[in-house]
Amino acid sequence: MTPPDYEYLRKLLKDHSGLDLSADKQYLIESRLLPLSRKCGLAGIGELVQKMKSGTPAIVAQVVEAMTTNETFFFRDKVPFDHFRDAIMPEMLKARAARKSIRIWCAAGSTGQEPYSLAMCLKEMSAALAGWRVEIIATDLSQEVLEKSKSGIYSQFEVQRGLPIQLLVKYFKQNGELWQINADIRAMVQHRQLNLLHDFSQLGAFDVVFCRNVLIYFDQDTKINIFGRLARTMEADGFLVLGAAETVVGLTDVFKPFPDKRGLYRPSGARATIAPAAMAMPKIAAMGR
Amino acid sequence: MKTCLVVDDSSIVRKIARRILEGLNFQVIEAEDGVDALVVCKKAMPEAVLLDWNMPVMDGYHFLSHLRRMPGGDEPKVVFCTTENGIDHIERAMDGGANEYIMKPFDKDIIAAKFQEVGLIELPEESPV
Numbered sequence: 001m002t003p004p005d006y007e008y009l010r011k012l013l014k015d016h017s018g019l020d021l022s023a024d025k026q027y028l029i030e031s032r033l034l035p036l037s038r039k040c041g042l043a044g045i046g047e048l049v050q051k052m053k054s055g056t057p058a059i060v061a062q063v064v065e066a067m068t069t070n071e072t073f074f075f076r077d078k079v080p081f082d083h084f085r086d087a088i089m090p091e092m093l094k095a096r097a098a099r100k101s102i103r104i105w106c107a108a109g110s111t112g113q114e115p116y117s118l119a120m121c122l123k124e125m126s127a128a129l130a131g132w133r134v135e136i137i138a139t140d141l142s143q144e145v146l147e148k149s150k151s152g153i154y155s156q157f158e159v160q161r162g163l164p165i166q167l168l169v170k171y172f173k174q175n176g177e178l179w180q181i182n183a184d185i186r187a188m189v190q191h192r193q194l195n196l197l198h199d200f201s202q203l204g205a206f207d208v209v210f211c212r213n214v215l216i217y218f219d220q221d222t223k224i225n226i227f228g229r230l231a232r233t234m235e236a237d238g239f240l241v242l243g244a245a246e247t248v249v250g251l252t253d254v255f256k257p258f259p260d261k262r263g264l265y266r267p268s269g270a271r272a273t274i275a276p277a278a279m280a281m282p283k284i285a286a287m288g289r
Numbered sequence: 290m291k292t293c294l295v296v297d298d299s300s301i302v303r304k305i306a307r308r309i310l311e312g313l314n315f316q317v318i319e320a321e322d323g324v325d326a327l328v329v330c331k332k333a334m335p336e337a338v339l340l341d342w343n344m345p346v347m348d349g350y351h352f353l354s355h356l357r358r359m360p361g362g363d364e365p366k367v368v369f370c371t372t373e374n375g376i377d378h379i380e381r382a383m384d385g386g387a388n389e390y391i392m393k394p395f396d397k398d399i400i401a402a403k404f405q406e407v408g409l410i411e412l413p414e415e416s417p418v
């Protein structure tokens with residue numbers, strides 16, 4: 001890959017998905033984009049870049065999707081889901097007792113393991129939730145992972161990482177080597193395509209936001225910008241759940257860590273100093289997407 | 290160090306399992322079938338048992354029912370690890386007193402995830418690369 005091609009791709013990815021690649025990630029681009037260029041009948045990264053420059057939006061979207069890391073598994077890291085069951089939901093059940101509704105957002109839901117883990121948690125506590133309206137909205141940049149998420153179909157390998165066998169038996173139907181999560185669990189999750197760099201205020205206000213293992217790919221300014229907009233789209237007494245390697249500490253004061261519960265944050269009430277989507281949007285507009 | 294008894298009639302499977310389990314800091318004992326495994330348990334109960342289903346002499350399911358009736362036999366965490374991948378087998382195993390169930394083929398990630406599930410190990414929280 002020529003240095004100018006690498007720079008072109010780096011900038012394009014940063015602008016389109018926030019992916020912040022350091023100067024030495026050529027191998028990552030090659031391992032993900034060579035298969036794509038072959039699929040498109042192109043000789044290599046050079047031709048792929050040519051094609052992108054000639055203004056084919058479909059191919060740009062494919063490149064951006066191919067560069068996303070979609071790895072996920074059921075009940076990933078376990079602890080956040082314990083917090084969800086033992087801290088977040090009990091508090092929400094009290095706080096929302098009058099309106100009996102809760103809105104949950106999985107802001108990078110990938111192939112569905114995270115939103116469905118939450119759905120199964122909720123199903124397990126359905127006695128306490130009788131008469132409640134609980135929404136789970138799963139969004140992701142990648143259309144491909146959303147399709148898989150909607151199907152709810154997983155390989156034998158995927159259902160064995162993090163999913164207790166009791167829940168597999170209880171909530172999945174077996175079809176040969178594949179397992180499909182039951183229709184009633186699937187029906188608890190709504191899917192939407194959404195780029196976190198773009199405005200998401202139209203999703204409405206959320207009580208709980210799982211935004212895990214996605215901000216880690218972004219640079220500091222992008223993280224700060226997204227935290228600022230997340231805080232605005234959350235109820236004042238809501239909960240934000242981040243991934244194991246993510247934090248707000250040192251970046252923003254719009255969220256504060258929840259005491260003694262790692263990975264859990266609450267809006268602090270402070271206003272973000274950065275205007276909504278102001279940082280990421282203009283560049284994208286300039287790219288003519 | 291915790292002890293894990295690996296019960297499988299295939300020496301290759303036992304070897305692979307041993308490597309993975311030693312990587313997870315278990316002391317590994319091997320047995321070729323259910324009878325062999327019961328002898329081991331009579332001497333000293335292991336903390337964990339990784340258990341194949343189909344074996345000559347005594348299969349995993351029968352081993353489990355014997356084990357659970359032995360003094361101290363409800364202590365070990367028993368994780369089936371078998372090519373019997375049907376939901377009917379899984380349900381039978383769980384009713385029979387198994388703690389978890391692995392469908393072969395398995396790898397280190399699956400063993401680690403399942404052993405964490407039953408509280409045999411603690412996994413560090415992972416982060417994406």
Ligand SMILES: C[S@@+](CC[C@H](N)C(=O)[O-])C[C@H]1O[C@@H](n2cnc3c(N)ncnc32)[C@H](O)[C@@H]1O
Nearest residue numbers: 017068070072108110141142195196212213214
């Ligand atoms: C590593 S997965 C994390 C999945 C899940 N939250 C978890 O923790 O297991 C990251 C996901 O973020 C998505 N993603 C990457 N950039 C994004 C963006 N700008 N907007 C929305 N989603 C994005 C990817 O498509 C991918 O599915």
